[in-house]
Amino acid sequence: MKKTKSKILTNKIISIYGLGNVGGPIAAAWLRAGAKVIGVDISTKLLNEIKNGISHKKEPYISETFTSALKNNNLELTSDGVLASKNSHIKIVAVPVGLKGHKIDLSSLIHVTKNIARGLKKNDAVIICPSIPPGTTEKIILPILEKNMLKGERDFHLIYNPERIYEGRALQDIEENYPAIVSGLGKKSTNFAQSLLGIISKKGVLMLPSLATAEAEKLFEGVYRDVNIALANELVDFCKDVGINYWEARKAANSQPYCHLHYPGTGVGGLCIPVYPRFVIEQAKKLGKNMRITEFARKINDEMPVHCVRKAIALLKNKKKAKNTKIAVLGLGFRGDVTDSRLSPTYTVVNEFKKRGYKVSVHDPYIHLDNLLPNDVELSDDLSRIVDKSDLIFISTDHKIYSKLNKNSFSKSKKPLLIFDGRNILNKNNFKNSIISTIGMN
Ligand SMILES: NC(=O)c1ccc[n+]([C@@H]2O[C@H](COP(=O)([O-])OP(=O)(O)OC[C@H]3O[C@@H](n4cnc5c(N)ncnc54)[C@H](O)[C@@H]3O)[C@@H](O)[C@H]2O)c1
Numbered sequence: 001m002k003k004t005k006s007k008i009l010t011n012k013i014i015s016i017y018g019l020g021n022v023g024g025p026i027a028a029a030w031l032r033a034g035a036k037v038i039g040v041d042i043s044t045k046l047l048n049e050i051k052n053g054i055s056h057k058k059e060p061y062i063s064e065t066f067t068s069a070l071k072n073n074n075l076e077l078t079s080d081g082v083l084a085s086k087n088s089h090i091k092i093v094a095v096p097v098g099l100k101g102h103k104i105d106l107s108s109l110i111h112v113t114k115n116i117a118r119g120l121k122k123n124d125a126v127i128i129c130p131s132i133p134p135g136t137t138e139k140i141i142l143p144i145l146e147k148n149m150l151k152g153e154r155d156f157h158l159i160y161n162p163e164r165i166y167e168g169r170a171l172q173d174i175e176e177n178y179p180a181i182v183s184g185l186g187k188k189s190t191n192f193a194q195s196l197l198g199i200i201s202k203k204g205v206l207m208l209p210s211l212a213t214a215e216a217e218k219l220f221e222g223v224y225r226d227v228n229i230a231l232a233n234e235l236v237d238f239c240k241d242v243g244i245n246y247w248e249a250r251k252a253a254n255s256q257p258y259c260h261l262h263y264p265g266t267g268v269g270g271l272c273i274p275v276y277p278r279f280v281i282e283q284a285k286k287l288g289k290n291m292r293i294t295e296f297a298r299k300i301n302d303e304m305p306v307h308c309v310r311k312a313i314a315l316l317k318n319k320k321k322a323k324n325t326k327i328a329v330l331g332l333g334f335r336g337d338v339t340d341s342r343l344s345p346t347y348t349v350v351n352e353f354k355k356r357g358y359k360v361s362v363h364d365p366y367i368h369l370d371n372l373l374p375n376d377v378e379l380s381d382d383l384s385r386i387v388d389k390s391d392l393i394f395i396s397t398d399h400k401i402y403s404k405l406n407k408n409s410f411s412k413s414k415k416p417l418l419i420f421d422g423r424n425i426l427n428k429n430n431f432k433n434s435i436i437s438t439i440g441m442n
Contacts, residue, residue: 005034006199015040015088017081017112019047021340022129022163023094024056025170028065029200030092031074032175038076040084040112047077058339058366059170081112085119090127090196094163097130098271099278104133106140113144120150125157125192131219131276133283134212142185153186159193160184160211162218167270167338179203183214222276223294225262229273230297232264233304236440246440247424264439266396266422267304267345269334274301274343305348305396308439312394312420313356315437320391322357328390328413329353331397332364332379336423339366346396349422350377353394361386365401388412398423406430 015038016027027039041047051070056062069075078084085091093116095108109130116126126145128137137160142152152158161182165173174180180201184190190207197205208214232250239246250261268274277294284291316325334344341347346362353360354374361378363386370379380386387393390413395402402425410417417434419426424438 008195008199009033009035012036012090013038013088014090014092015084016092016094017041017084017116018093018095018108019050019056020094020096021057021059021167021170022165023092024062025059025165025174026092026094026129026163027075028056028062028171029174031065031069032061033200036074037069038078038084038088040078040081042079044079047079050077058168058337061171081115082118085116086121087119089121089123090125091116091120092127092129094129096271097132099275102278102282104279104282106132106136109136110140110144113141117145117147120145120148120156122150122155125159125189125196127159127161127193129161129163131162131222131272131279132215133219133279134215136215137211138185153184153188157189157192158185158211159189160214161193161197162214164218164221167335167340175200176202179206181206181208181214181217183208183211185211219276219280222273223280225273226268226277226301227293227297228260228262229264229268230300232262233300235261236264239440240442243442245442250440263424265304265345265398266308266349266439268301269342269344269346270338270340271342274298305345306352308420308422309349309352309356309394311437311439312392312422315418315420315435316392323359325358325392326390327353327358327360328387328393329360329362330364330383330386330393330395330402331399331423332362332367332370332373333397333399336398336425337366337400341367341370341372344397347372349394349396350374361390363387364397365399383409384412389414391418393417393419395419395421395423395425398425403427407432407434 013036014030016023017040019027019039019041027037030037050066053067093112095112097109098105128141142158146152150156161180164178180197182193182197182205184193194205194207236246253259253261277298281291281295329350332341332344332346334340350360363383365381373379387410419436421436421438424440
C-alpha cells in the first residue's frame, strides 16, 4: 500500500527510538507514508538483523518495508541517539517502560529523552509512545527536554501518543484498526499531533484534553483486560463447584451486548497486561490509596499458573514418582502465535513442576532460544521430541497450531493420553479415549 507523501512530511526527518515490537511497526508505518526515517536502537544485533533483511519478529510487512527503504536511502540505522536527534525534526520514542520488582522502571525512557534533549532544535516535535503512569510526560520528560533553554510548546511540540497494538498485527493496528490517541502539551502541540498522526491512522485521531488523560487511557485498557481475565478465572472456579461448563455459559452470556466475559487461562503474560495494572497500583499507593479490584485481579491472575499445575498433576493420580514422570509443556510465548515470551506464565508453570520434582520439557513453534528456563529443561520446536514418552501434556499457550493436534500427534506418548488444556484450544473430538482436563470444563 503506497501512499502519497503528506505536505507536513516535506523536508522532515523522523527519528524513532527503539525498533522493537512497537517501534519497528511505527517506523514501517512512517516509511510507508513516504517519510525519511532514522531508526535508533541500542541493540547493534537488532540493527544488523534489519540491515540483513531478517524478519522483524512475527509481524507482516515490516521486514520488506525496511529492506526497500534501506535500498532507497529512506531509512538510516544508528545507535547514536544524540546524532539522530540533531539530524531529525520529529522524534518518536518507543523504548520499554517496565517494572523492576514492583517499581516502575523509567530508565530507558529517561536515557533516550536525555539524548533527544542534546539534539533538540526549535520547531522539533517529541512524541512519547510507551505506556506510562499519568503525569510522566509533563513532570519527568518535559523538564529533561527543557534543560537546554528551549521551552515546551513555545519552541518545540511535546506529544503523548500511546501505541495500541496487538503483537502479530501491529502495523495493521497502527494504520487501520484503531484511532490514534493523542494529546499535546498545549494547543500548538495538539494541533500538530492531530495533523501528523492523521497521516498514518485511517481511523483518525482521538484528541484527549491532557497528556495525563492520554497516559491514563492506555493503562485503563490494560487494567480492564486484566480485571476481566481475573473475573473469568474466578467464574471458572465457581463453574467447577456447581458442575457447569464455563464456555457454554460464557457464550450465551456474551450474546447480550453488555456482557463481555473474557477467556480464562493459565495466566497473563507479556510486557503490557500484567504490567499496566501495577503502574496504577504503585502510583495510587504513593497517593495513599489502594486499588482494591485491580490489585486483587493481579493476584488471581498471578496465581493461575500454579493453580493449573495442581489441576494437571491431579490427572496423574500419583501413579509414579515425580522424578520418573515426564511433563511436556506446550507453548512458551506469553500468548498464542507470538515470538515474545516476556513474563510468560509458562515460566511459572515449568518452575512449579520442577519444584515438585517432575522432569519437564517445553515445545514452542516460534521461540528457539531462551535463557530464562532452568538449564535442564529442553526447549524445542520439534513437537514429537518434546511429547514422545511424556506422561502428561500441559497446554500453556494458545498457539493456533495446537488446535489442529489429534491423538496421532502424540502417538508415542504414554497411554492413556493425559492432557491438561489450559487454553481450551484442543478439538476434543480428535482425542477420543484420552483423558483431558480443560480449563472451564468439568
Ligand atoms: N509489545 C506490545 O504489544 C506493546 C503494545 C502497546 C504498547 N507497548 C509499549 O511500548 C513499549 C515498548 O515495547 P516493545 O514491545 O516495543 O519493547 P521491545 O523490547 O520489543 O523493544 C524496545 C526496543 O528499544 C530498544 N531500547 C531499549 N533501550 C533503549 C535506549 N536507551 N535507546 C535506544 N533503544 C533502546 C531495545 O533494544 C528494543 O529493541 C512498552 O514499554 C509498552 O509500554 C507495547
